[in-house]
Amino acid sequence: MIRREAEQIIRSLLRGFPIVTVTGPRQSGKTTLAKAVFADKPYASLEDPDVRLFAREDTRAFLERFPDGAVLDEVQRCPEIFSYLQSIVDADGRMGLYVLTGSQHFGLLSGITQSLAGRTAFVELLPFSLEELSKAGKQPLNLEEMLFKGGYPPLYDREVAVRAWFNAYVTAYLERDVRQVSNVQDLEAFHRFVRLCAGRCGQLLNLSSLADDCGISRNTAKGWISVLETSYVLFQLRPHFANFNKRLVKTPKLYFYDVGLAAWLLGIEAPHQLETHPLRGNLFETFVVAELMKSFLNRGERPQLSFWRDSNGVEVDVLIERAGRIMPLEIKSGRTVTREFFSSIDKWSALAGHTAVDPTLVYGGADSYRMKGRRVVSWRKIGPDLLGIPAP
Incomplete structure (x- = not known):
């Protein structure tokens, strides 16, 4: 297993909080990391329909199975659990009882903010950083391979073709998250929208242009950007406020959390294409900005x-x-x-x-x-x- 830099901060936070919540994209390694940190505690995944049914129908009985805490995976699937966890950790008084994981940022945070404020710390886990790959001896040999492959853990711990994996990832996870977070009816238009976003990575976000090119309304485009942010697919970089007496651009720039996913969405089929690809500079910028984000998040700091x-x-x-x-x-x-x-x-x-x-x-x-x-x-x-x- 490739060691995650965030492990140290999670262990540190568990000494001062009864709960640590790990969020991030699907397949970024949250479950593996949580199990490594809590190797001696039980594990339950709320993605499992039977486990989720039990947790929803008799939440108190479900949690009584874990008197000394547990790893509870994909907790956004059962938001009812948060208020019960509040009562349990308040009555128990011990630190480091639970590690929760979740993939949908906004839904997870809204539930936790209402019930577990002050009782949980948050750690955001993104795909492998360059630092993590380098320490494990897994760093791609050249820049083009790095941009093509990205950092998702399954691409480094199993024998799988990069394009085949991203195709399955988008179908199995992104589409499902879209249906859970937002009532997106036209999946074909949504796929086209995501690809258009990839074509604009590292550029100023022009919602009107994006909507026109996709054939949707500006409000729909704005909503779909929120869905993609919620699912940890992309993020916006805000402009700096200091103007030095100059007129400034106030529009944010668009980036993907994983450059490999952006490259796949652009239809890039092999690393050598990136040597002369017209969006090589944009993809490289996306890669660097995402790595800067990881440098902060893996140490429990908010990226400034x-x-x-x-x-x-x-x-x-x-x-x-x-x-x-x-x-x-x-x-x-x-x-x-x-x-x-x-x-x-x-x-x-x-x-x-x-x-x-x-x-x-x-x-x-x-x-x-x-x-x-x-x-x-x-x-x-x-x-x-x-x-x-x-x-x-």
């Missing part, structure tokens, strides 16, 4: 990420806020560093003054070094060390 773009088109791909300072980060998929790569971060750093720290370029090459006060970082070195995030 944004981007900056003024009305003249000057853009810094990512601004990373830590301890009152901001690191500007530029993302370029090219293997050769050119002077133009630094143009935007240099302009932003001049505007930001003392607030700016460690201007950084992440690129598609192999070497990492410093160049005139700026850091140049290979894609292979993306991780918490890049951001100065301490181990949990």
